[in-house]
Amino acid sequence: MCGRYASTRAKQELLEEFEVELDGAADDELRPDYNIAPTKPVYAVLSRVPGSGPEGRPVRQLRVVRWGLVPAWAKDPSIGSKMINARVETVAEKPSFRAAFAKRRCLLPADGYYEWAVREETGKGGKPGKQPYFIQPADGGIMAMAGLYEFWRDRGRPEDDPRAWLVTCTIITTSAEDELGAIHDRMPMLIERDRWTEWLDPGVPDAREFLVPAGSLGLKAYPVSTAVNSVRNNGPELVEPVSEGRGDGRALL
Template sequence: MCGRYASSRRPEELLEEFEVVESRVSTPLAPDYNVAPTKEVYAVVERPPAKDSPEPAERQLRVLTWGLVPSWAKDPSIGNRMINARMETVAEKPAYRRAFAARRCLLPADGYYEWYPTDQLTAAGKPRKQPFFIRPRDGASLAMAGLYEIWRDPDRADDDPDRFRWTCTVITTDATDDLGRIHDRMPLMVEPERRAAWLDPRTPRAELFDLLVPAAPGSLEAYPVSTRVGNVRNNGPELVEPLPLEPEEAESLR
């Protein structure tokens, strides 16, 4: 799964990197090195034109809440459990299938965290887990495949600007061999040449799975980081600073 990630790039950087036409970001988010579910995150979306309009879809940068709330949900707290959608079932599950068909997005990240159980035990006798930060080797943004939904709050008036809640989820798949030693799942990436088709709401559903591929072997690097990332109240660039592995931990990852 993907339960934490880092996102520190400024909107201007994302507008250029993802070829965004319009920014819908009224207040930029602060750099976040410990993005957790229910937080606000940047998302790249393509909104369809008005009905019967000859204009193309418009690529936008928006701020969404991580944790997808389906349009039919009665209680928005369901989003707390909808942070990841499995590639294997995303097209069939009621919570995701409508969004998969027409509301796909990219979630830019510096990288994401996963926890590896070591042979060492905690004071409670449980295996101690070592967090790893996983990022592109070339320093580019990680373009995680995602879905978004727009939930209408029935308790708000029609003229209330906050009556619609925009939420998102990350699509995951089996981890590649070199990362599967740390965790068996990983976010799906969308390569630059496939992003236009992935975002386009008119792309036929039958073609969508061909656009999603795991990261190419060797394109990502993983290294251990401070256990402070386990507490969402901790935040700062020091969380992604590499730490040396203990000899026994290094051996177990070979």
């Protein structure tokens, strides 16, 4: 699964990198986050047809959404904490995701993501220890993770109340191969730049051609401090390399 990632690029950089036409996050700029966890607000790139859009075509936009997808039919938004990932093998059929997969696909920009590998030596209590790794593009570029987004309506609030609508997202995961598979058997599904437009297009109802196992796609992985284990820790220190097995970095509170 993918349960933590980092996204620290300035909004203006994302607007330019993803060739965004509409800044839907104009009043909601996020700070750099080196330890994004479920239920946090994140940037998402998506294409929608605005009410006054030119000739009714989809317009690429940047939005702030909450990580953890809440299906439109959910009675309670708390279900989102269990919907942070959608498996590529079942995303097109699973009731929680199939509607969003058909027409609400997005890209989630990231510097990289974290994954934990089980160490041979045991940790506290005799349990196997876990070494966190940071996985990022080898060229230092922006990672475009495949995601889905959904709208949820709070029926207890008036429709004109800004808090009546909640926009949430999930990350699609696929099997990890090559060296990454030795760390963890799952990884985010990544969309290459030349396929961004097609992936985002809500007019493409069947995107199953994208659902293929991915290789490492030019990614590199290295061990980082176990300080990332706590969501209270946040800063560039979290993505600094450490020696293998030495993950007990100083607290970053």
